[in-house]
Amino acid sequence: MAHDLGFWTLQALNALQLSMLLFLLSIGLTVIFGLMHFVNLAHGSLYALGAYFAASLAAVGGYWMGFFLAPVAVAGVGILLYSGLIKRMRKSGPMAQVLVTFGLIFVLLDLTRIFWGDLALAIDVPTLLGGRLTFLGVEYPTYRLFIIVLGLAIFGALAFVLSRTQIGAMIRAGVDNDAMAACLGINVERLFFIVFCVGCALAGLAGAVAAPLLSVTPDMGLQILIPTLIVIVIGGLGSLKGAIAGSLIYGFVQTFGAVLAPQLASVLIYALLAAVLVIKPEGLFPAKG
Amino acid sequence: MFRHNTLRYTALVLLAAGALFQAFTAEYFGLEILTEILILAMLVLALDIVAGFGGMVSLCHGALMGVGAYAYAILSTKAGIAPPVAMAGSIALTGAAAWVIGAIGSRSHGIYFIMATLAFGQMAYSYVFEAPIFGGDDGLGGISRLDLSVIGVDLNDSRSFALFCLAILGAVYGASVLILRSGLGRSLTGVMHNEQRMRALGLTVWRVKADVFGLSGMIAGLAGALAAQHIMYISPGLLSWTVSGEALVVVILGGLGTLVGPLIGAAAFVVLKHELSSVTTYWHLVVGAILIAVVMSRANGIFGWIESRWGGVFDRRLADATRKQEPEEALNDA
Numbered sequence: 001m002a003h004d005l006g007f008w009t010l011q012a013l014n015a016l017q018l019s020m021l022l023f024l025l026s027i028g029l030t031v032i033f034g035l036m037h038f039v040n041l042a043h044g045s046l047y048a049l050g051a052y053f054a055a056s057l058a059a060v061g062g063y064w065m066g067f068f069l070a071p072v073a074v075a076g077v078g079i080l081l082y083s084g085l086i087k088r089m090r091k092s093g094p095m096a097q098v099l100v101t102f103g104l105i106f107v108l109l110d111l112t113r114i115f116w117g118d119l120a121l122a123i124d125v126p127t128l129l130g131g132r133l134t135f136l137g138v139e140y141p142t143y144r145l146f147i148i149v150l151g152l153a154i155f156g157a158l159a160f161v162l163s164r165t166q167i168g169a170m171i172r173a174g175v176d177n178d179a180m181a182a183c184l185g186i187n188v189e190r191l192f193f194i195v196f197c198v199g200c201a202l203a204g205l206a207g208a209v210a211a212p213l214l215s216v217t218p219d220m221g222l223q224i225l226i227p228t229l230i231v232i233v234i235g236g237l238g239s240l241k242g243a244i245a246g247s248l249i250y251g252f253v254q255t256f257g258a259v260l261a262p263q264l265a266s267v268l269i270y271a272l273l274a275a276v277l278v279i280k281p282e283g284l285f286p287a288k289g
Numbered sequence: 290m291f292r293h294n295t296l297r298y299t300a301l302v303l304l305a306a307g308a309l310f311q312a313f314t315a316e317y318f319g320l321e322i323l324t325e326i327l328i329l330a331m332l333v334l335a336l337d338i339v340a341g342f343g344g345m346v347s348l349c350h351g352a353l354m355g356v357g358a359y360a361y362a363i364l365s366t367k368a369g370i371a372p373p374v375a376m377a378g379s380i381a382l383t384g385a386a387a388w389v390i391g392a393i394g395s396r397s398h399g400i401y402f403i404m405a406t407l408a409f410g411q412m413a414y415s416y417v418f419e420a421p422i423f424g425g426d427d428g429l430g431g432i433s434r435l436d437l438s439v440i441g442v443d444l445n446d447s448r449s450f451a452l453f454c455l456a457i458l459g460a461v462y463g464a465s466v467l468i469l470r471s472g473l474g475r476s477l478t479g480v481m482h483n484e485q486r487m488r489a490l491g492l493t494v495w496r497v498k499a500d501v502f503g504l505s506g507m508i509a510g511l512a513g514a515l516a517a518q519h520i521m522y523i524s525p526g527l528l529s530w531t532v533s534g535e536a537l538v539v540v541i542l543g544g545l546g547t548l549v550g551p552l553i554g555a556a557a558f559v560v561l562k563h564e565l566s567s568v569t570t571y572w573h574l575v576v577g578a579i580l581i582a583v584v585m586s587r588a589n590g591i592f593g594w595i596e597s598r599w600g601g602v603f604d605r606r607l608a609d610a611t612r613k614q615e616p617e618e619a620l621n622d623a
Contacts, residue, residue, distance in 0.1 A: 039400050088585065094400045095346050099541055099584045102534050106577025114571060226411055226530065233404045266415035273408040274393065281397050 006138045011255055013135070017144045019251030020151025024206035025224060026231040027158060027243045028199025034175040034238020034287045036192050038086065039094055041101040044228060045108035046200050048221030050074045050207025052112055055121040055216050063126035067208050074204025075197045082196050105222065112218045120215035147209055154202070155244055162240055171195060175238050175287050227254075230269060234276050236283025245285055291342065291469040296596060297549045304552055305459070312451045320447040326559045327454040328516050331461050333539045333551040335508035338465055339391075340537070341546030342474065343501055344481035346403050349390060349410030351532030353506050356413055357383040357513025358523045362429045363422070372435045380510045386413075387506020388499050395495035407530055414528040428524030432517050444518075454515055461508055465548060468504055477501050538580050543590045550592030557591065 029043045053073045054066035085104070089097050129143045162168040173181040174188050182188045207220075214220065227250060235246025253272060257265035276283065311323045332354050339345040360379035364370045370378065394405045417423045434444040437453070444450045468474050476497045479487045488494050517523050526532075535558075543554020558576075565572035588594040 033400075085581070085585070092584075094403070096584050098346070098400070098403060099537065100581050102538065103577040103580035103584070106573040106580070110571040110574035110577070114574075222531070226407070229404060229407065233401070233408075237400075263419060266419055267412055270408050270412035270415065274405070274412065277397060277401065277405045277408065278393055281401055 009136050009138045010140065011259055012252075013138070013140055013144065013148070015251040015255035016148050016248075017251075018255060019247040020148050021206055021210055022224075022227055022231050022250055023151050023155060023244055023247040024202050024209075025228045026235070026247055027154075027240065028202045029228060030232040030235070030237055030239065030243045031171070031175075031195055032199045033232070035171060035178070035195050036090065037094075038090065039097045039101065040086075041098060041225065042081070042104040042108060043199075043203055044221035044223075044225030045105050045112075046074050046077065046203040046221070047207040047210070047224055048112060048216075048218065049077060049108065050204030051211040051214075051216045051220060052116050052121070052207075053204065054208035054211045055123045056116075058123045058211075063123065063212075066123070066211070067205075070208040071201040071204040074207070075201040078197050078200025081200075082193060086196070105225075109218055109221070116216075116218075118218065120217045121211075122215055123211050125212045143212065147213075150209065154205075155240075158240055167191075167194075230273050233283055234273055236286035238287030239285050242283055242285035242287070246283075291466060291474070291548060293466075296599070297547070300549045300553065300592070300595075301462075304549075304556070305455075307556075308455050312448060312455060317447055320451045322559060322563060324447070324451045324454050324519050326556050327451065327458050328512050328519060329536070329539065329559060330458055330552050330555040331512035331515070332509055332536050333543070333555050334461055334465050334548065335505040335512065336536050337540050337546065337548055337551045338468065338508075339502055339505045340540060341548075342469055342481065343477045343498065345391070345394070345406075345498060345502065346537070347406045347502075347505075348403050348530060348533045348537065349406040349413075350505075350509050350536050351530065351534075352410030352413045352528040353383050353387055353509035354513035354516065354532070355417065355523075355525075355528030356386055357510030358517035358527055359417060359423060359429070359513075360510070361514040361517045362432045362523055365433060366429065366431055367422070372433060376435065376511075376514045379514045380507050383510025383513065384503045384507035387509070388503030390506075391502025392495060392499035394502075395498040407533075410528065410530055410533055414525060414530070417528055418525045423525070426525065428522060430522045432521045432523065434518040434521070450519065454519075457511070457515065461511065462548070462552075465508070468501070469548075473497065473500060538576070541590055542580065542583055544592030544594075544596070545589055547589070547592050547596070550590050553592055554590060 025043065025047055029040060032038055032040055032043075050070045050073075053070040054063075057066035057069050081104070085100060089100055125141075125143045129146050131142050132139045133142050133145060134140075135145060160168075162171060170181065170186050170191055173184070173186065174191055178188050210220075231246035231250050232243060233246075234249055235242030235244075249272070250269060253269050254265065257268045261268070308323065308327070311319060315323060332350060335353075336347060336350045339347055357379045360382045361375050364375035364378050365372050368375075390406065390409045394402050394409075397405050418425060423429065434450065435453075437444055437449075442449050442453070444453055469477075476487065476492055479490075480492070480494055480497055484494055487497075513527070516527070539554040539558045540551045541554075542558060543552065544550025561576065561579075562572060565575055569575075583590060586594075588597070
């Protein structure tokens with residue numbers, strides 16, 4: 001193993017790329033939880049749906065059609081779920097929600113198998129992003145750099161919306177104290193709905209950008225779910241800061257763990273999660289003080 | 290506190306009679322399914338004790354069962370320890386692991402407890418998957434069953450093994466009732482309803498949670514050791530979080546906090562799974578839809594629904610009891 005500077009840069013870029021993918025998923029899940037106290041285990045299934053929509057649309061109209069339309073389609077599925085199930089489960093306890101969304105995982109898993117079959121699908125990287133770029137002295141696939149840039153751009157946009165705009169202030173008020181926010185005339189239910197749709201769309205976007213990197217299989221949603229949950233529990237539920245911090249911690253621990261201590265890599269992240277739960281049970285950056 | 294009533298006794302007698310009938314009349318395939326039900330029933334009893342009577346909704350019980358199975362396999366095949374001792378060892382080891390998880394998780398509540406147990410379960414899963422001693426993805430084979438030839442029973446015969454598992458399930462059920470009726474079990478229910486009150490009464494809350502979680506883990510370990518002997522082969526898939534999720538589904542389908550309900554749930558789940566998978570490969574779809582329907586109907590599973598509908602006919606006391614404990618409340622407490 002050549003442990004020169006280029007090697008570390010390469011690994012850091014890999015870690016960053018994994019972090020950004022997880023960030024796209026966890027931000028939706030964590031803000032939905034923070035605002036609605038709703039645990040959506042089916043979030044990973046929405047990511048898988050995003051990948052499938054992207055694969056189908058890419059076959060018709062090329063990669064960019066999938067990239068732009070898959071999030072919209074997943075948000076549409078989210079609207080159906082919201083009005084059919086989630087609205088009625090809002091007042092139930094966390095366990096009932098966990099169970100309903102667990103059932104939803106089963107249903108969505110088999111629906112994707114029925115519509116798209118069991119075989120893995122693959123889509124090509126768009127020609128625009130197909131090559132490699134020399135970046136900080138290393139050659140790195142342009143598409144992976146694109147994911148990093150996309151993740152950072154979405155982080156920036158969300159940070160701006162949440163901290164500088166009126167709707168951001170309303171969301172923060174809702175996370176902080178939804179009853180008081182409702183008293184001040186904010187339509188909290190509609191806010192929930194918007195946030196839920198945006199969260200679903202981001203999950204779909206994550207699926208669409210992940211599709212060319214990984215093969216698209218029915219169980220890809222189950223595989224990504226646990227890392228996403230780890231990210232939001234380490235980071236603290238409900239906060240943007242927690243989601244980005246948790247994603248970076250997960251990405252770097254996972255990538256560098258696999259390089260430096262391959263035997264321990266998979267246990268390391270769970271041990272870290274256990275340590276966080278013991279020392280700070282509400283996570284590193286919880287939304288509420 | 291857990292109480293028996295006429296309806297629960299009736300259900301138990303019917304279940305035992307059904308199991309015995311199946312054990313003596315069924316062919317090989319039917320006996321395999323019966324054994325699968327009996328082992329799953331032990332696991333869901335363990336889960337019902339902590340989730341239904343302690344509000345500790347665990348997503349690591351499948352992993353605990355896997356730990357028991359791997360402990361038995363390693364002790365009996367690699368370490369060369371006699372099967373009965375290996376079984377006792379695997380139960381003790383799983384109990385100890387569960388005690389530690391319960392102690393660490395005792396500060397977390399609700400969704401955080403679910404996440405914490407999920408993390409520990411996944412930790413065990415990835416460790417077993419990675420470590421070479423456990424055979425990785427290939428799993429471990431060549432696991433032998435207990436040798437009961439001293440009393441003239443050959444456990445390699447599937448009928449004897451099914452009856453053996455039934456006897457053990459009976460003992461596990463009895464032990465669960467004893468645990469729930471003991472001071473420990475009553476303290477646990479007290480903690481579930483109001484942790485602060487119990488603390489003010491001078492109870493060491495984390496010890497109660499850890500002790501019950503440890504006992505529940507021992508039952509899961511026993512189920513694991515039996516599962517390893519049943520299939521005589523184990524793979525890391527046993528520890529996957531979806532197994533824990535399915536166990537939770539069975540408890541909910543049967544009726545949380547009723548002990549009898551999860552037994553019915555286990556039978557219904559395994560039969561449904563086999564019937565559906567012979568008709569369609571998409572049985573997850575049906576099970577998922579049923580789960581969503583049961584939880585949204587706000588009934589406490591199959592048995593909870595039977596109790597609230599017909600319980601009063603059998604038993605006047607129950608008519609009051611069910612009215613007092615709404616399933617909704619039981620779910621929200623968790």
